Each structure stands twice: as structure tokens, then as C-alpha cells.
Amino acid sequence: MTTELSPHRSEVLPVVRGLAAAAHGGPALAVTVLALLLVLAQGLDPARGVLVVAAVATGQLSIGWSNDLIDLARDRRAGRDDKPLATGAVPARLVRACCAVALxxxxxxxxxxxxxAGLVHLVCVAAGWAYNLGLKATLLSWLP
Structure with missing residues (x-):
């Protein structure tokens, strides 16, 4: 039995896929896996390793989601059917909430x-956000 509190699996999977796509899941996963590999190469203890990977993953998710949120109007005007926010497959309100939680x-x-290390990482995340917020349209787009 499906209720508002327990949606059917067929209703949840498209939203999860849409959230992953809006977060630029491939690049976000690649950067997070790279962080994991660096954690393993450095031999960090498991608790610290989880902390590093979680920090990187949340930063990457926030950057990806902010990109699609910031570009939403442009993507709609351009008819981008590969963008789940532009097509309405994922509600902008949900992506905005996920982005805020991740950040x-x-x-x-x-x-x-x-x-x-934390400040260096946060500067890197801020650079990703700066790119999304407009640096990408300037001569300084290479900087982040």
C-alpha cells in the first residue's frame, strides 16, 4: 500500500536518478572516488578516511546541484531535455533543499x-560555486 509517507519504489527511483543527474553525478563521483583513492594511498585510519570522503562528496554535490539550479531558467529556455530540473522531472525545491543540506x-x-585542510577544501568548494555563479562567463573561467 502506497501512502504519501511511503511512496512506491517506481515513484522514488526516477527522483533519485534525477537528483544524481542534477548533481552532475559522474564528475561528482569521479572526484569523490579520487579522494577515496588518495585516502587509501595515504593510509588514513578508517574514521578519518570516511570524514575526508564525506567532505569531498558533500562539496561536490553542492557544486553540481547549485550549477543546475543557477542554470535552470537558461536550460528551460534552451529546451534542455537532458536536465531533470529543466524538464520538471525533479522539483527545484527538492534540489534546493538537497543543495543546502550538502553545503x-x-x-x-x-x-x-x-x-x-578544511579551509583549503572550502576554498575549492567556493571556487566551484564562484564558477557556477558567473565566473564561467568571464575571462577568469579557468581560475576555479
Whole structure:
């Protein structure tokens, strides 16, 4: 029996796929896997490794979701049928909430990795956001 509190699996999977696509799941996963490989190469203890990977993953998710949110109107005007936000397959309100949660989680997760490492990571996340917020349309687009 499906209720509003327990949606049917066939209703949830497209939303999860849409969230992954709106987050630019491929690149976000690639960067997160790279962080995991670096964690393993450095021999970090498992708890610290999970912390580093979680910080990177949340930062990447926030950057990906912010990109699609910022570009939403343009993507709709262009008829981008490969963008789940533009097609309405995923509600912008949901992506906005996921983006905020990811960004809010990224800050303490990053800083828990150590002050210097955390600040470096947050500068990198800020660079991704700066690119999304307009640097991509300038001569400085290469900078982030």
C-alpha cells in the first residue's frame, strides 16, 4: 500500500536518478572516488578516511546541484531535455533543499579534517560555486 509517507519504489527511483543527474553525478563521483583513492594511498585510519570522503562528496554535490539550479531558467529556455530540473522531472525545491543540506554538511565535515585542510577544501568548494555563479562567463573561467 502506497501512502504519501511511503511512496512506491517506481515513484522514488526516477527522483533519485534525477537528483544524481542534477548533481552532475559522474564528475561528482569521479572526484569523490579520487579522494577515496588518495585516502587509501595515504593510509588514513578508517574514521578519518570516511570524514575526508564525506567532505569531498558533500562539496561536490553542492557544486553540481547549485550549477543546475543557477542554470535552470537558461536550460528551460534552451529546451534542455537532458536536465531533470529543466524538464520538471525533479522539483527545484527538492534540489534546493538537497543543495543546502550538502553545503551545510560540507563545512563542518571539512573543518573536522583539520583547520588548514578544511579551509583549503572550502576554498575549492567556493571556487566551484564562484564558477557556477558567473565566473564561467568571464575571462577568469579557468581560475576555479
Amino acid at each position: 551545510l554538511a560540507c563545512v563542518p565535515l571539512s573543518l573536522a579534517c583539520g583547520l588548514l
